[in-house]
Amino acid sequence: MTQITATTSASESFGARAMHWLRTINPVYYIALVLLVAVGYLNPVFYTPDPFLAFLARAAPLMILTAGQVFVLVSGGFDLSVGSVVTSTVIISAILANNDPNSTWWVILFLLAGGVLVGLINGAVTTFLKVPSLISTLGMLLVVRGVGLLWSGGAPRGYLPDNLRMFGRSGIEGIFGLRQFPYAVILLVVFAVLYWLLLHRMNYGRQLLALGDNPRASRLSGVNISLVRVSAFVICSVSAAIAGILIGGRGGVSIEAGTGLEMQSIAAAVLGGTMLLGGRGSVPAAMTGALALEVLFTLLNLMGLPKPLRDAVQGLIIIGAVAYTAYSTRKTR
Amino acid sequence: MTALTPSAASPSVIDRARAWARARNIPPVYGILVIIFFVSILADLFFGIDNQLFIFNPTILTNILVRSVALGIVAVGQTFVVLGASIDLSVAYMISVTAVGASYLMAGDPNRVWWTVIVLFVVGAVVGLVNGTIITKLKVNPLIATLGVGLILKGLLNASFANFAGSVPISFQAFAYNAIGPLPISVLVLFAVVIAGWFLLRRTRYGAHLYAVGGSEETARLSGLHTDRILTIAHVICSMTAVLTGLFVVSRLRSGAPWVGTDGLYDLESIAATVIGGTALSGGKGGVWGTLAGVLIFSLLDTMFNQIGIDAYMKQILRGAVIILAVGFYTFRSKAEQG
Secondary structure, rough: HEEEEEHHHHHHHHHHHHHHHHHOOOOOHHHHHHHHHHHHHHHHHHHHHHHHHHHHHHHHHHHHHHHHHHHHHHHHOOOEEEEEHHHHHHHHHHHHHHOOOHHHHHHHHHHHHHHHHHHHHHHHHHOOOOOOOHHHHHHHHHHHHHHHHHOOOOOOOOOOOOHHHHHHHEEOOOOOOOOEEEHHHHHHHHHHHHHHHHHHHHHHHHHHHHHHHHHHHHHHHHOHHHHHHHHHHHHHHHHHHHHHHHHHHHOOOOOOOOOHHHHHHHHHHHHHOOOOOOOOOHHHHHHHHHHHHHHHHHHHOOOOOOOOHHHHHHHHHHHHHHHHHHHHHHHOO | HHHHHHHHHHHHHHHHHHHHHHOOOOOOHHHHHHHHHHHHHHHHHHOOOOOOOOOOHHHHHHHHHHHHHHHHHHHHHHHHHOOOOOOOOHHHHHHHHHHHHHHHHOOOOOHHHHHHHHHHHHHHHHHHHHHHHHOOOOOOOOHHHHHHHHHHHHHHHHHHHHOOOOOOOHHHHHHHHEEEOEHHHHHHHHHHHHHHHHHHHHOOOOHHHHHHHOHHHHHHHOOOOOOOHHHHHHHHHHHHHHHHHHHHHHHHHHEEEOOOOHHHHHHHHHHHHHHOOOOOOOOOOOOOHHHHHHHHHHHHHHHHHHHHOOHHHHHHHHHHHHHHHHHHHHHHOOOOOOO
């Protein structure tokens, strides 16, 4: 009798523990899973290696961008300038490189330096002029796009040499029995690991989360909050510049290259459970949020929805997912 | 020491002006407006590309006001939600929906003007209600909620219309082009909206409640206010000002296209004008007169840039820089931790 009770209660508690454990998993992973299964159901070819890697390569820019955005979001700010940084990166790289393969390396260095500069200005204005980041990065949205358009005269010109475009569109041929292993996926993995280490395994990440949670307390406990905050903006803008190189490589030169990416990256991060106004967020979950958005685009495409309606469904899903996350956090508390 | 007296006298003039303005509750942004006004006159004097100074040209001066109408009306609504510590990113799409809806429904027939206007205001109220409900009941962050609603509006609009659709009757264009005496009707409407906003915020119980909700939602709720209802009403007001802006835009263009709202950047610029006007993004502090000054700063700059012939892209750069500097002008001394 006692034995039976013991086993049933043990199994119950196992079941309850399993349920509890499943509930602690960030809902974004379930959302991504459901969407991935749906795409696989509609298009089984999706799960053969080459198409799947091609999909990941297409998702890479938004995922890297979102990971960068997470750093600013957890520090308690926003970065609205990333879309403009992407656009200007694409425009300016084409003008500078102008189809000369020898120029590629210094052009990349120049673009990354540009990213650092934008991040420094965003961070400095927010930290030292005390302008709310929503406004400072909105100002930079206009400034950065203006610089790109002024430089190019408002229309895309110049060409990207193939060895600059390769990051976005090609890969290592014939390894692991694959047709091609995209460079974009390699970069994606490198940045995912790097950003995960930075935010979740290093002192810097802890300081950033503490700053977002309570700036005053973290300053009083000896965190150099100005430095930490400015560096978060720099990480974000550099990520945008890298995303710009990938997007330019993939899609070619366009003045619309980065339109809307600022809101997409924020929505993706929030989908991944990042708390706006700071203090909580995770790089893997946010990147999964970005992945989920990209899978959603693929799914809506497969379902043959006209492009405008895709926007509407995207809006519905973002609201629904965030409402669900808000609901489940309230319940677990 | 005595040589310093003249220069020491000038800050006292500024101090006196500041004290005078403070005694009359004039927001500090009017100081920036006056400075930019004088800088514009100087810039026009030295770099103007035509011989006529804008300060002596009543047409250009009126134009500065007319330029402010579209952004000004929706910025008043944006001020309401920002005061409630919320934000509305869907206004640009609401403006597009109104512009297209008006020209499609009116179809050039003067008899259909009134019911079209009523239908559009009802649509605006419903959108505001949806925004407010998602934010207050589903607890979705306002930035995400209104972005989502904006995407839904954009999707539905683009799925139904690809280009300019229909047109408004000539009689409706009076809103944008006619004048009563020297003052254009549109400018009078702008001032009516600002005064109505001021009255609602400063002279009614609802206004006091909205400030309380923005100041501290928790305290307001514990003091027995229906905070959800108060914030939702602010969102309804905001969407309805977007409808009014949309009506002005379409009466000027004669026909609406799905991109008129987003191309005007009304979402971000209305937020920028509100914050430049001294309304705190964290809510509970500010008002519509400051927002009006923020909008006037934008139009004044646009006019000056035209007068001295600045390239369109350079204009964007300067606009961005002015947004940052104007807000930095009075935030940089604050002790608050910004995020």
